[in-house]
Amino acid sequence: MSPSSVAIKDVRDSLNSYPKLSLFSNQNVYFIKGTWEVTFNNIVIEEYEIKIELSEKYPEELPLVFELSNKIPKKADRHINPKGNACLFVDDARWEIWPIGSSFLNFLTIPVSNFFLWQVYFAEYNQAPEWGERGHGEKGIIQ
């Protein structure tokens, strides 16, 4: 089993807006690798090497985002879970933030983009931006 060709076409099309990210496949396993740029008005503020894994059940299952350049401490308070993937939002919020049927482009431009911007802000100011963060574990789900 692997993601549908329609879903993969959507991913390919979405990556046209992100020329520094490329889609790779290996025996029906799909992943994206490359440089994520945090920008404002096309000025690059920070760069991260990233990998996004698409599971066999994509898009039902969320893509997993990994930061590979080690610029982000792999700790819960930086919203990296023990497996090393980014905690982009609480699972229950998916239906609001990126419901099934949404384009992969929306996934990149909203939760992924916000996640890395949050990291840049935190690294500079040692605190979360005004839009905040959710707590960890059950506390975060209740919020």
Place this chain on the structure above:
Amino acid sequence: MKDLNLEQLDLLFDEIYQNLDVPKSLVKEADLKYEELSTWLKQDSEKNFKSNSLLYPQGSNLLGTCVRAVKSSDDFDYDLVYVREIKKESTTQKELKTQVGDQLKRYLKHQKESNSPEIPELTEGSRCWTLKYGKKFHMDILPAIPDLEGSYTANKEDGIYITDKELREWCTSNPKGYNMWFRAQMKEQINEERIKLAKASHMEVQDIPEHEVKTILQRAIQILKRNRDLTYEGHKDNKPISVIITTLATHSYRKTSSLYQALQDILTNMESFITRKNGEDWVTSPINANENFANKWNEFPERKKAFMAWLSSAKEEFLGLEKQGSAIQLSERLKKSLGDDTVTSALKKFEERTIKRALITNAVNSVTTPTKPHGHF
């Protein structure tokens, strides 16, 4: 041009302070030389005097307030105390000083015989012996013996008698006790800095030693000491001594987390902690009410005059900077107070960080669909 706000002033002073720190590679090199000397002196003392001895850091080296030399060609001070565990009655200041000098001469001989790549140069000062390691750093080694009768309120067991060629009576001191007091005054700030560093360096807080972090108070003292060094370059006799600046600054510090505000608080209040006792000026040791760090002021009034002149000029140079125009205008002014190279390099980094912060703020403000990252474990 717009005046700088407090956040920008903090950012600028933060960059300046980083240029005042002695380079870590140099400190590491000095640490290794110190450890080597410490081991050698201990063995030499056991062999030749059948007594224990201990070499340990003191002064700004222990307090974390060392400042890079004004000229890049100058070396930095690495202050040490060498305590020989013998009774006061069994020696004299002169004998102790001579014996320590002989030990250091034997150390140099040993270094030569073992073909050490770097043989320091040994010289004698009025209180201490100096080992000079080229143009990089020098170790001031202060001979001492235990003073178990001192009336210290902290670390009584670490009181020492020290030698001084110019004085007939033994002088007393307690560098470890003073360090304990100094660090106790900023305990919360030390812990906050350890948490920050742990977050930034992927480590656990308990793995960050206290001396790895710098508090706002330590940074403010470094800035004031650099200003003092520049003001008294070439006039060392009357240069206000570090322990007076450190003590008065610590009393005046209001636990603010802003470096700029800390400088305002310190400079505004430090004079009020100079007291008068029996017609004399006193800067009382915080761990020994009978010890006056300003005792020389009474003998040499020009030293008090020099301190007050420095304080007055430092106030003029550092107070109210938020009304002094743009970063460039302010930097021109600060170059005179803290050195051209220090401020020029800090200004460059300040500008880069200011641009970065503006971009981040604009990017954050332009987010139309905020999503909160979440940690589940």
